[in-house]
Amino acid sequence: MGQQQATEAMAHAQALAVVTVLDLEDRPQLLGQLWSHRPAVLVFLRHFG
Amino acid sequence: MFCREQAARVSARQQEFAALGADVVAIGNGTPAMARDFAAQFGIDFPLYTDPSRESFRVAGMRRAFGLGLGTIALGRRAMAAGHRQGLTAGDPWQQGGVLVVHPRRGVIWAHIDAAAGDHAELDAVLEALRAVG
Numbered sequence: 001m002g003q004q005q006a007t008e009a010m011a012h013a014q015a016l017a018v019v020t021v022l023d024l025e026d027r028p029q030l031l032g033q034l035w036s037h038r039p040a041v042l043v044f045l046r047h048f049g
Numbered sequence: 050m051f052c053r054e055q056a057a058r059v060s061a062r063q064q065e066f067a068a069l070g071a072d073v074v075a076i077g078n079g080t081p082a083m084a085r086d087f088a089a090q091f092g093i094d095f096p097l098y099t100d101p102s103r104e105s106f107r108v109a110g111m112r113r114a115f116g117l118g119l120g121t122i123a124l125g126r127r128a129m130a131a132g133h134r135q136g137l138t139a140g141d142p143w144q145q146g147g148v149l150v151v152h153p154r155r156g157v158i159w160a161h162i163d164a165a166a167g168d169h170a171e172l173d174a175v176l177e178a179l180r181a182v183g
Binding site for chain 1: 055056059066069070071072073074075076077078079081083084085086087088096097098099100101104105106108109110111141142144145146147148149150151152153155156157158163175179182
C-alpha cells in the first residue's frame with residue numbers, strides 16, 4: 001500500500017469512527033469503538049427483510 | 050432475501066474471522082425494533098446495529114440504487130435456490146450494502162461496495178485481507 005492509500009485508509013476510518021449507530025435497545029454506539037482494539041468486519045445490510 | 054443470505058453467509062464464517070482476531074458487526078438501516086425482530090427471527094449471532102439516518106452508509110461509501118437489473122434477478126434466483134426468501138422490507142428499499150474491514154492502526158484496509166442487491170462481498174477475500182495485515 002502506498003503512502004497516499006495508507007493516508008486515505010486512515011482518513012476514511014476516522015470519518016467513520018465518529019458516526020453513531022443504534023444498538024438493539026436504541027442506545028447510541030460510536031462506530032469507532034467497534035475497532036478500537038482489534039479489526040472489525042463491518043457488514044452493511046441493505047435492510048432487515 | 051439478500052440480507053438474509055448475506056447474514057447467513059457471514060454467520061457461517063464467523064469463527065474464521067475470530068481466528069484472525071477480527072470481530073464481525075452488522076449494520077442495517079431500519080428501526081431498532083426491526084433490528085431486534087431480524088436478529089431474533091434469523092438467530093443472528095454477531096453484534097447487530099442499525100442506522101436509520103444511514104449516515105454510516107453514506108460515509109462508508111455505500112450506494113443507493115433504484116430498480117432491479119437483470120443481474121439482480123439472476124442473483125435472486127441463487128438466493129432463493131439456497132432457501133432465502135424475501136420478507137417484508139424493513140428499512141430503505143433502495144439502500145445497497147457492502148463490507149468494510151477496519152483496522153485500529155491502518156484504517157479501512159478492505160472494502161466491497163455492493164453494485165446492486167445480491168452483489169455480496171467474497172468473504173474469502175475479506176479473510177485474505179485480514180491475514181495480509183497480520
